[in-house]
Amino acid sequence: MHVNSSPGRARNLRISGLAVAILVASGAVALTVSPPFTAIGEAATAETLRAAAAQADLFFGVAASPARLSSIVGREFGQLTAENDMKPATIAGPGGTVQNTGNADTLVNYAQTNNMTVRGHTMVWYSQAGSLSGASQSTLNTYIQNVLLKWGNKISHWDVVNEALDDNNTGQRRNQWPHTLDRDANGDGDYFDPSDTDYIRDSFRQARQVVEQSGLTTKLCINDYDIEGLTVKGGARNKKSDAMYDIVKMYSQEPYKYIDCVGLQSHFNDNPNSIITDDLQANIQRFADLGVEVQLTELDIDDDLSNNDIGQGQADNYRKVVRACLNVAKCTGITVWGISDSESWRASERGLLFTGSNGSYQKKAAYSAVLDELNKGRQTTPGSSGPPSNSSSPPSSPSTSSSSPSTSSSSPSDPTAGCSAGVTLNSWNGGFVATVRVTAGAEPIDGWSVSLTLPAGATVTSAWNANQSATSGTVHFTNVSYNGRVDAGQSTEFGFQGTGTGTGMTPTCTAA
Ligand code: 9MR
Numbered sequence: 001m002h003v004n005s006s007p008g009r010a011r012n013l014r015i016s017g018l019a020v021a022i023l024v025a026s027g028a029v030a031l032t033v034s035p036p037f038t039a040i041g042e043a044a045t046a047e048t049l050r051a052a053a054a055q056a057d058l059f060f061g062v063a064a065s066p067a068r069l070s071s072i073v074g075r076e077f078g079q080l081t082a083e084n085d086m087k088p089a090t091i092a093g094p095g096g097t098v099q100n101t102g103n104a105d106t107l108v109n110y111a112q113t114n115n116m117t118v119r120g121h122t123m124v125w126y127s128q129a130g131s132l133s134g135a136s137q138s139t140l141n142t143y144i145q146n147v148l149l150k151w152g153n154k155i156s157h158w159d160v161v162n163e164a165l166d167d168n169n170t171g172q173r174r175n176q177w178p179h180t181l182d183r184d185a186n187g188d189g190d191y192f193d194p195s196d197t198d199y200i201r202d203s204f205r206q207a208r209q210v211v212e213q214s215g216l217t218t219k220l221c222i223n224d225y226d227i228e229g230l231t232v233k234g235g236a237r238n239k240k241s242d243a244m245y246d247i248v249k250m251y252s253q254e255p256y257k258y259i260d261c262v263g264l265q266s267h268f269n270d271n272p273n274s275i276i277t278d279d280l281q282a283n284i285q286r287f288a289d290l291g292v293e294v295q296l297t298e299l300d301i302d303d304d305l306s307n308n309d310i311g312q313g314q315a316d317n318y319r320k321v322v323r324a325c326l327n328v329a330k331c332t333g334i335t336v337w338g339i340s341d342s343e344s345w346r347a348s349e350r351g352l353l354f355t356g357s358n359g360s361y362q363k364k365a366a367y368s369a370v371l372d373e374l375n376k377g378r379q380t381t382p383g384s385s386g387p388p389s390n391s392s393s394p395p396s397s398p399s400t401s402s403s404s405p406s407t408s409s410s411s412p413s414d415p416t417a418g419c420s421a422g423v424t425l426n427s428w429n430g431g432f433v434a435t436v437r438v439t440a441g442a443e444p445i446d447g448w449s450v451s452l453t454l455p456a457g458a459t460v461t462s463a464w465n466a467n468q469s470a471t472s473g474t475v476h477f478t479n480v481s482y483n484g485r486v487d488a489g490q491s492t493e494f495g496f497q498g499t500g501t502g503t504g505m506t507p508t509c510t511a512a
Contacts, residue, residue: 045375049353049367050078050116052374053334056326059117060374061335063298066106068339070359074114079156081119081297081335082107083345088123088143089130096135096142098150108154119297119335122159122223123147124203126176134177137199141206148210148218157261157295159223160207161200164247169232169273171239192250194433194495202462204251204258212480222248223263223297229277230286240273241283245290252292255483255493262287263297266321267337269349270304276317281324288330296325298337300344300351301366310341310350315369318353322373329378418443418511419486421450425502432458432502435495436466436477438509440486447484447512450477450494458500466494484512 046052053060061079073080084090085103093099111118123144124132132143148158164179166172173179173191183197184190191198200222207220226232227241244262252259264284268276287294299321306313325331338344340354340361353370354361424435438448453474454460460468466477483492 043375043377046371049076049371049374052371054078056374056377058325058331059333059335060370061116061119061333062339063121063335063337064107064339066103066110068343069106069110072339072354072359072361074110074116077116079117079119079333079335080107080111081121083121083338084128086120086122086147087128087130088125088132089128091147092130092132092143094131096132096139096146098143098146101150104151108151112154117156118151118154119221119295120147120151120155120158120218121297122162123207124160124178124199125162126174126178127163129177137181137197137202140178140199140203144203144206145210148207148216149214152214153217155218157219157221158207159263159297160204160220161222163224164200164222165224165227165240165243167226167273169226169236169239171243173243192246194435200247201251201256201258205256205462208258219260219293220258221261221263221293221295221297222259223265225265225267225298226271226273228264228266228268228280228283228296229275230279230283231277233272233275233277238273238277238283245286248287248292249290252290255495257483259292261293261295261332263295265298265337266296267298267300267346267351268305268317268321269302269351276301276305276320280321281327284324284328284331288328291330293330293332294325294328295331295333295335296321297335299334300337300346300349302346302349302351304349311365314350315365318366319369319373322370326373326376326378418445419448419509421507421509423452423505423507425505431497431499433495433497434502434505435493436507437491437493438479438486439491440488440511442488444485444487445511448479448486449510449512450507451475451510452477452505452507454498455501455504458498458502460496460498463494463496466496468496479512 043055046055049060059079060077061081062073062077063081063083064073065083065085082104085107091098091101091104108118124140132140144160164173166174173182178199181197181199182191185195186193190196204220211218211220224244227238227244229238230241232238248259248262250256268274284294301314301317301321303310303314305317322334325334336352338352340356341347341350341352342355342357344352353364353367355364356362418441420439420441422437425432436450438450451474454472458472460471460475463477467480469476477494483494486492
């Protein structure tokens, strides 16, 4: 194990008590220095959370409302999450419009002035949904587009989907809206098949498309609580975390590549599913190994976990959690859910880093522990893969095969001009999903265009992993930025959903 020195890390070279004597003898010049140079290899100890975190190459942030924006925020924190002011309950208007953004704008402006990044929280959530509650996917898509474009790159990370998974370690999704949009077309118990309707996939697809088409750098995240450990109290498997792992695995990899980051909320308390387990780091690592960023997005630690001790006991718990993140290179940030105990959503749990109120705050032992741990920096080998030995193997990925109600496939067209395409169809009464596989010929290709003619009466309602020229008749699909390159003999897939019947389509592929 070695200590990783990060790019942002300042290196001091201190020269103290320097005495130099230059001796000239026999035409030679010798340089004697006494006492010797003292090189300090480690970074100077930072005195704020944001500075210490930046030296370790991660952000340390806070959730706030405009009323909490005293000077401590810009001084101690490098990132800001709107605790409530970007939730649909506050800013969603009729039909997916965005309104009433005064408080959110205040937060974004404060962050810009103080050189902080912002997490958008949150777009699609069963709770605090306001006028979005009960909305169709199409209205959700409108909202997703509007809200992404409202702040653009001023928001570094957006929680596109929040708290999709059920409580009580069932590993199931919730069942109220927006889950009522979900449809398990083939009844196999998941929503991952191309013929299934999955609001998580569809919401991320929309967000990804907006980000791509508008050239945004905003990262798209999924966020939840009680998914921090591989296990829960007593050592049973954390099924909620496994379910999240399956979702992130599915939608962060080919052919989707929609999800950039996962937020482990980290509201640690004495609920058996919410305790701090020893496998926290291993769980962070298994998500990181999927290639996504991991952030601890809403950290607070109930004093119950330290027998009502907000001194050393709570400080030790904070140390543990911060260390678990620091030890995983792709754990890129930690956000605490408020500044001070008394102003927290759970004041009675005394779970934060400060006491006091109204801008007059006192540091707790937990503050010093976090600062000290951040100052120790990361202890990880960049690019290390594979969870530490105490982790269990991840669950197998769910099946992606498409099956009933009916599947048909045409054979790839002739591999002229460098690529060929074949279509697989999942049809039901009145609609279909087409999955089109593009295969490069004997040479790699750097872009592709697939043309096909829809049967009379058929209409494309949405497409993913491709740009689409029309909704009926002859439609041209071209690659998006991340799937144009296909190596010789290799394939990539895109898809689209349509109304009507999709039988008899013959795609032709042209390499760019
Ligand atoms: O801290 C937020 C509190 O002020 C609100 O009343 C509450 C309403 O649901 O939401 C709190 O924030 C939640 C966050 O948006 C999602 N994860 C759990 C947070 C704490 O409940």
